Amino acid sequence: MELCIIGSGYVGLVSGACFAEIGHTVVCVDNDQRKVDMLQRGEIPIYEPGLEDLVHRNVAAKRLRFTNSIADGVDHSQVVFIAVPTPPQADGSVDLTYIERVAREIAGVLKPGQYRVVVDKSTVPVKTGEKVDATIRRYNPAAEFDVVSNPEFLREGCAVPDLMSPDRIVIGSASQKATDLMKRLYEPFQSPILVTDVNSAELIKHAANSFLSLKISYINAVSAICEASGADVEMVADGIGTDKRIGRNFLNAGLGYGGSCFPKDVKAFIAIAEELGTPFHLLKEVERINSHQLDRYLKKVREALWVLRDKRIAVWGLTFKPDTDDVRNSVAIDLINRLVAEGAIVTAYDPKGMEKAVEYKLIPPSVKLVSSPLEAVEGAEALLLATEWKEFARQDFAAVKASMHTPLVFDGRNHFNPKTMREMGFVYYGVGRP
Numbered sequence: 001m002e003l004c005i006i007g008s009g010y011v012g013l014v015s016g017a018c019f020a021e022i023g024h025t026v027v028c029v030d031n032d033q034r035k036v037d038m039l040q041r042g043e044i045p046i047y048e049p050g051l052e053d054l055v056h057r058n059v060a061a062k063r064l065r066f067t068n069s070i071a072d073g074v075d076h077s078q079v080v081f082i083a084v085p086t087p088p089q090a091d092g093s094v095d096l097t098y099i100e101r102v103a104r105e106i107a108g109v110l111k112p113g114q115y116r117v118v119v120d121k122s123t124v125p126v127k128t129g130e131k132v133d134a135t136i137r138r139y140n141p142a143a144e145f146d147v148v149s150n151p152e153f154l155r156e157g158c159a160v161p162d163l164m165s166p167d168r169i170v171i172g173s174a175s176q177k178a179t180d181l182m183k184r185l186y187e188p189f190q191s192p193i194l195v196t197d198v199n200s201a202e203l204i205k206h207a208a209n210s211f212l213s214l215k216i217s218y219i220n221a222v223s224a225i226c227e228a229s230g231a232d233v234e235m236v237a238d239g240i241g242t243d244k245r246i247g248r249n250f251l252n253a254g255l256g257y258g259g260s261c262f263p264k265d266v267k268a269f270i271a272i273a274e275e276l277g278t279p280f281h282l283l284k285e286v287e288r289i290n291s292h293q294l295d296r297y298l299k300k301v302r303e304a305l306w307v308l309r310d311k312r313i314a315v316w317g318l319t320f321k322p323d324t325d326d327v328r329n330s331v332a333i334d335l336i337n338r339l340v341a342e343g344a345i346v347t348a349y350d351p352k353g354m355e356k357a358v359e360y361k362l363i364p365p366s367v368k369l370v371s372s373p374l375e376a377v378e379g380a381e382a383l384l385l386a387t388e389w390k391e392f393a394r395q396d397f398a399a400v401k402a403s404m405h406t407p408l409v410f411d412g413r414n415h416f417n418p419k420t421m422r423e424m425g426f427v428y429y430g431v432g433r434p
């Protein structure tokens with residue numbers, strides 16, 4: 001099939017590459033000419049395992065191309081995906097400016113007699129599809145189209161496998177013709193397809209992300225009880241997670257959730273519920289527990305080091321999770337800023353996130369970024385692990401200890417084995433475990 005994806009950000013680019021990989025012909029559209037130029041040169045603006053190969057292979061096979069022209073994209077495609085950002089506004093509600101603009105632009109280029117399925121892939125509040133539909137009709141009363149909601153569930157760091165074999169594909173549609181086209185498009189993925197109405201599909205996305213955030217906050221709240229009682233949150237998570245009704249995934253206690261999705265989507269869901277007159281108080285508590293987790297962790301650091309001013313602290317990890325270069329809304333970044341605000345001298349290392357942390361000015365210039373985990377701990381009075389990159393667990397810990405001034409380790413993601421660390425002579429602090 002011939003597809004167009006408007007917005008070549010995370011979701012748009014990975015979706016485009018994966019659709020091309022399974023044999024569709026894809027035009028990715030972006031209004032950022034710099035990004036289009038980069039992609040046309042074969043440069044990938046984000047780090048995502050497997051993505052670069054996928055893009056190069058499909059561009060070479062002429063199944064994937066990039067343009068800045070919506071008219072070009074829409075003209076050549078039966079299905080037009082919208083994958084533009086839906087950033088948060090100051091009050092937590094979703095800014096739909098980009099979606100509305102794209103809806104108008106699509107309306108402006110739809111030709112009479114040219115049926116198109118307009119698919120919203122961006123994370124949007126329930127009832128957005130109705131507004132997109134009304135907008136296109138208002139600006140182009142003769143247009144022949146249907147609006148479908150098709151939320152995306154990929155995770156950064158494993159976006160390609162997530163997209164290639166999703167747990168489920170959700171298609172929110174009121175039109176049989178559009179549903180049939182969408183099913184044909186997704187047939188090669190061999191994943192279960194759930195057809196719903198448009199509003200339900202939109203709600204599924206916010207409800208799913210909020211539920212996963214709730215799971216994380218739940219285990220983080222349990223981790224506080226574990227610390228107070230001497231129990232081990234990892235054992236508790238295993239114990240409850242083996243119940244199939246609960247599941248072990250997303251029960252990892254740590255510094256809390258970050259990234260460009262969970263914090264924003266929980267806030268948005270709270271705002272959506274509020275606007276509909278059905279306040280969702282539970283989610284406010286989810287947020288409170290999440291931010292409290294970093295406070296609790298810092299308290300532990302303070303208790304051990306007494307004052308942080310002038311202390312040399314090494315931080316491993318800047319990205320909001322491993323296997324990505326994404327540092328947006330990263331708890332690791334918050335942690336570093338809090339340490340610096342208290343006068344600590346911070347040295348940090350991350351395998352992929354340092355460039356973007358500097359580019360977006362997310363950390364103070366006083367933070368020294370170094371080129372290896374070992375270099376970061378030189379003379380450090382404490383090592384703080386903020387992101388669980390696999391390479392951190394593979395370090396030569398004898399060398400790490402020898403290099404540190406005082407061997408204190410605050411493992412914010414329960415990434416190391418406490419027993420091994422203590423046997424090696426570290427003073428080890430995990431989250432919710434003795």
Ligand code: UGA
Binds near residue numbers: 154156209249
């Ligand atoms: C999340 C969802 O998992 C995806 O299904 C969804 O498509 C995506 O948001 C989105 O809306 O676009 P993502 O933000 O890429 O994906 O990353 P996750 O793996 O979900 O991690 C989010 C945060 O939760 C990270 O900061 C991670 O460290 C934290 N987390 C995750 C925990 O603290 N504990 C866990 O057990 C799991």
